[in-house]
Amino acid sequence: MRATIIHGERDVRVDDVPDPRLLTPTDAVVRVVAACVCGSDLWPYRGVTPTDEPKAIGHEFVGIVEEVGDDVSTVHVGDFVIAPFYFCDSTCVNCRNGVSTSCLTGGWWGSTDRDGKPVPGAQGERVRVPLADGTLVATPEVPDDGLVPSLLTLADVMGTGHHAALSAGVTTGSTVVVVGDGAVGLCAVLAAKRLGASRIVAMSRHADRQVIAREFGATDVVPERGDEGVARIKEMFDGVGPDCVLECVGTKESMDQAIRSARPGGMVGYVGVPNGGPELPVGRLFGTNVGVNGGVAPVRGYVEELLPEVLSGAITPGRVFDLELPLEQAAEAYAAMDERRATKVLLRP
Amino acid sequence: MRATIIHGERDVRVDDVPDPRLLTPTDAVVRVVAACVCGSDLWPYRGVTPTDEPKAIGHEFVGIVEEVGDDVSTVHVGDFVIAPFYFCDSTCVNCRNGVSTSCLTGGWWGSTDRDGKPVPGAQGERVRVPLADGTLVATPEVPDDGLVPSLLTLADVMGTGHHAALSAGVTTGSTVVVVGDGAVGLCAVLAAKRLGASRIVAMSRHADRQVIAREFGATDVVPERGDEGVARIKEMFDGVGPDCVLECVGTKESMDQAIRSARPGGMVGYVGVPNGGPELPVGRLFGTNVGVNGGVAPVRGYVEELLPEVLSGAITPGRVFDLELPLEQAAEAYAAMDERRATKVLLRP
Incomplete structure (x- = not known):
């Protein structure tokens, strides 16, 4: 599949990478409907934090579940799901305390899970989602495309x-x-x-x-x-x-x-x-x-509260996106944000 | 009158100083029944903060009102009063926000008021209290002497x-x-x-x-x-x-x-x-x-909540005092706390 890889300062490319697949029974594989570039992605882009080797990037996405492992029960193939900017079990003591960003078994997109297995970045065509039951929130039905930007903000910025x-x-x-x-x-x-x-x-x-x-x-x-x-x-x-x-x-x-x-x-x-x-x-x-x-916002715990207002149109946080590009133009998305030509860029695989 | 003056590192003396008197119509003069030494008094005592010239010290006291200015209405001659470790008007925006330690017209014992007039330290026989209505809280009646230590903790530590x-x-x-x-x-x-x-x-x-x-x-x-x-x-x-x-x-x-x-x-x-x-x-x-x-605790605002429990004996924070000395032995009070021979020393003028 195609995915965004950062190779170094101001060097972001969309490369061919292996398709993700289920690696454990608690995984799901999600086809990305929309992803986006975060202000914090600009730190490695600008070289403020170094990139020692090419690395999958991106941590905000929504999509459609394509596969689920045998132990996944709360999301199903075909569901439209929101993923927070990290994965988490939603059951450990830190998650129960509302601090799922400190999940004892969780981790970060574009990294590895607790067993060292690869977890793709979110600015790609598909993502392997560890701890799918804890991480993903499915919407009641597949939403209108016009709602996608606002739903995507529940992954991080909102x-x-x-x-x-x-x-x-x-x-x-x-x-x-x-x-x-x-x-x-x-x-x-x-x-x-x-x-x-x-x-x-x-x-x-x-x-x-x-x-x-x-x-x-x-x-x-x-x-x-x-x-x-x-x-x-x-x-x-x-x-x-x-x-x-x-x-x-x-x-x-x-x-x-x-x-x-x-x-x-x-x-x-x-x-x-x-x-x-x-x-x-x-x-x-x-x-x-x-x-x-x-601190690092435990947004997974806020999805249930905010989602109904997004679905009803009571709030429209998706207004923060002022540029939408195909995934293949990820490099331009980064440049536009870096140069402040865009506030927030949405990427469509 | 007699009052505790710090002259320098490990040099605390009880000296003769002028009697305080009413300087503005919002003042009261309080005869100190009990004062005490604070952990923070040990910073100048130990020389951690320098003492450039002899300076009145002490900021925790309870006592009996001896005189009130013409504009004082909430406390009366003969009242037993608790003073917080600072004076405040209890009416400015910061006081109303519950942060009387940031009072716009308040200040600190052993210093001066907003007009530059002297405010004695609390480890003495009498204290001029600026902004008496805002600063002092009178007990319903003059309490039993056994309650004095616990009442004194409402000035600071409790x-x-x-x-x-x-x-x-x-x-x-x-x-x-x-x-x-x-x-x-x-x-x-x-x-x-x-x-x-x-x-x-x-x-x-x-x-x-x-x-x-x-x-x-x-x-x-x-x-x-x-x-x-x-x-x-x-x-x-x-x-x-x-x-x-x-x-x-x-x-x-x-x-x-x-x-x-x-x-x-x-x-x-x-x-x-x-x-x-x-x-x-x-x-x-x-x-x-x-x-x-x-931060620096706005204890004035807590007196009303804590006072009934002290008066009823429901809480006995005065247990923290493990040494009581006459005012004249203030130097020994400081030494005992400095050397950890005492947790908290009460001084009786």
Whole structure:
């Protein structure tokens, strides 16, 4: 089959690779209907994290089940399924605690399972899914094609935005600032809105993203960053800042801005993959009682809550996709995101 | 009057100082019935934080109101009052948000008020209390002397332990580990118990403190520290760790132990004054979804909740005092705590 392989910095190719097949009785094989490129895929693409040897890439997909192992009972051949950006058993103590990203038997697409067997990346034609019962969520019926982008966001960015909001304790009446206007940041706006936030500020300087942020529920848009951004935010919220700040970037600058923006006693919910730090300034956090909570988002556990709203059209997180390409043009998908010509690119095998 | 003055490293004296008096209409003057020495007072005592010039010290006291300014309405001459370890107006936006330690007009004992007027330290015979309505809580009647130690803990250590537990999200059924067996750590055990924790581990290697920890509700005591302590704790809680870890020390080692002990998705509630760091390891926190929440405890806001239980004897946090001395022996009080001959020393002017 064809699959996306990263060979090195800015060198992404669609190559021929062996077809995946069932390797254990708990596996499924899924034909990918849509996959996409993640902001975190750009770290190896940009060479920020090194690629020592060619490696399957991609961790967000939806598709149709083509085969299931003998021990798979919750998904069936022909089902349309959503896969989170990792696989997990949904039964271990960490999964039961709602932290399936720390599953004791799980792992990552484009890697290996606990037995060392290969697990393909998601930007390909097919994926072997270990722990299929724990990992996959089937929709009640095969959805209209128009719903595919929004369903695909449940694999990562919508669930991750939701995690940022939950981690920051967003609830009815909360005041919220979202740092980052990428796909996750925009989804965090939407998540905050559906959790009942009374005021939501999107920190954004891109006109097209501002439009989506407002569609998703942002009441205000602030283009300033750094010291100016913090000052502007403080001023907007009683001179002290908002209850919740959702950090959706992962750089030292964005985390610093998030921590300094929150009001005393406020909470930063962060989901941006920390890129080589920063370490958090405990003295400032202590003095202001600003908490920091979040991490790699356990999106598998959020699918059941969010799926009905996607299917009904109540939320349309798929709006974050502003470019759709055939899988064969994966290299262009990466370039478009790297050069910020696209917010989020959907790939169709 | 007589008051405790720190002159430098390991040089604490009781000196003659001017009597405090009303300086603004919102002041009260309180005659100190009991004060005490805080673990954080040991940082200047040990020279870890420098003392550039002689300075009034002490920030925990209870007493009897002797004078009130014309604008004071909630406390009256003759009232027995509890003062938090800071003064605050209880009306500004931060106070209303429950973060009175970030009061916009408040400040610290042994310092100055917002107008630059002197505010005495608490380890003396009398204290001028700015913002008396916001700061002081009067008991319904002058309490029995036997209740004074427990009431005094509401000025700091009991409220601080409670803050650690709240910050970590302790609730009915939570599993909890408390790092630190000083007065705050012991109070954190008590706080976790009254919030409904199902299992509470006190990390302690001092027999006398272990006894109090068990009295306060600890179900287990673990003497190991560092890697051994973490391994022991993981093993006790499904191999993954407890829901909540209460960090009540403030050193790099204790915070590291706390973060590594929490289960994935767990929360560290920290109240130990960070002593020169550490910066928090965001990569580990991100990967495990362990949150960090807490800071300088807004104990003023907790007095109303905890006071009835102290008055009824339902909780006896005053058990943390294991030495009582006359004010004139303040130097011995510091030495006893520094040398760990005492957990917490009560001073009587």
